[in-house]
Amino acid sequence: MESRASGMFRKIRIFLLLLALLAVAASAWRSNARLRDWARNVDVAIYPLAADASPQTARFLQTLSNDSFDEIETWLEDEARRYGVSQDKPVRLWLGPQVTEKPPEYPSRAPGMLDAILWSLRLRWWASRHDDIHIRPHVRLFVFFHAAPPGARLPHSIGLREGKIGVIHVFADARQARQNLVIIAHELLHTFGAADKYDPASLQPLYPHGYAEPERQPLLPQSLAEIMGGRVPVDAQTSRIPENLSETRIGAASAREIGLLKNSD
Numbered sequence: 210m211e212s213r214a215s216g217m218f219r220k221i222r223i224f225l226l227l228l229a230l231l232a233v234a235a236s237a238w239r240s241n242a243r244l245r246d247w248a249r250n251v252d253v254a255i256y257p258l259a260a261d262a263s264p265q266t267a268r269f270l271q272t273l274s275n276d277s278f279d280e281i282e283t284w285l286e287d288e289a290r291r292y293g294v295s296q297d298k299p300v301r302l303w304l305g306p307q308v309t310e311k312p313p314e315y316p317s318r319a320p321g322m323l324d325a326i327l328w329s330l331r332l333r334w335w336a337s338r339h340d341d342i343h344i345r346p347h348v349r350l351f352v353f354f355h356a357a358p359p360g361a362r363l364p365h366s367i368g369l370r371e372g373k374i375g376v377i378h379v380f381a382d383a384r385q386a387r388q389n390l391v392i393i394a395h396e397l398l399h400t401f402g403a404a405d406k407y408d409p410a411s412l413q414p415l416y417p418h419g420y421a422e423p424e425r426q427p428l429l430p431q432s433l434a435e436i437m438g439g440r441v442p443v444d445a446q447t448s449r450i451p452e453n454l455s456e457t458r459i460g461a462a463s464a465r466e467i468g469l470l471k472n473s474d
């Protein structure tokens with residue numbers, strides 16, 4: 210009698226677990242669909258974090274407002290329009306309150322799939338507890354600001370399609386403010402499903418999909434960067450970081466990955 214009851218409990222537990230997994234999958238599918246249809250506004254929350262205790266970082270965080278991210282909204286609107294989307298401001302960015310607790314640390318540069326999934330679940334749980342903003346965001350970006358000299362190497366930024374979360378590292382420096390937006394836009398498009406288009410060892414954009422103008426004659430130097438290629442190719446070995454989003458485009462391959470170009474186009 211008792212063993213039959215515990216067997217029943219086990220079945221109920223498994224059933225509930227399956228229901229929970231289905232709910233997660235359904236909600237992920239819904240938000241994926243929303244991000245990829247470009248017909249409804251997508252709201253992105255930006256939560257700033259101080260990467261260090263310097264006065265420079267504290268001062269820079271004080272200067273941030275919703276307006277600090279306008280250029281990303283306008284750039285995405287313009288790029289989406291090139292692909293036939295007529296929606297005004299298809300993506301809107303909102304500045305959330307500063308977050309003081311650090312998110313769970315990424316396991317390593319190249320974690321196994323299980324580690325990555327567990328980290329993404331922990332990060333999602335952590336994010337849901339630091340989500341003090343007046344909107345219900347579809348994407349959450351946690352942005353660390355560093356008081357580092359321009360050109361310094363910052364920790365690796367991450368944008369996750371699963372969970373629609375980014376952990377991003379940029380400079381607490383007004384001279385870098387527009388370049389910061391290029392980095393944020395790149396990670397934001399990862400959450401929409403875009404893949405990197407550069408060689409991770411050399412950081413050179415990959416031809417043709419990592420080039421903004423793969424048909425250009427002569428091919429090099431290019432004058433623009435493809436957002437997921439990340440850099441403006443100068444010659445076969447060198448490339449430079451774009452100064453701002455006006456030097457950056459969404460190429461056809463990235464556009465297809467994020468639903469701007471439909472497969473039949």
Ligand SMILES: [Zn+2]
Pocket residue numbers: 395396399404405
């Ligand atoms: Zn990337």
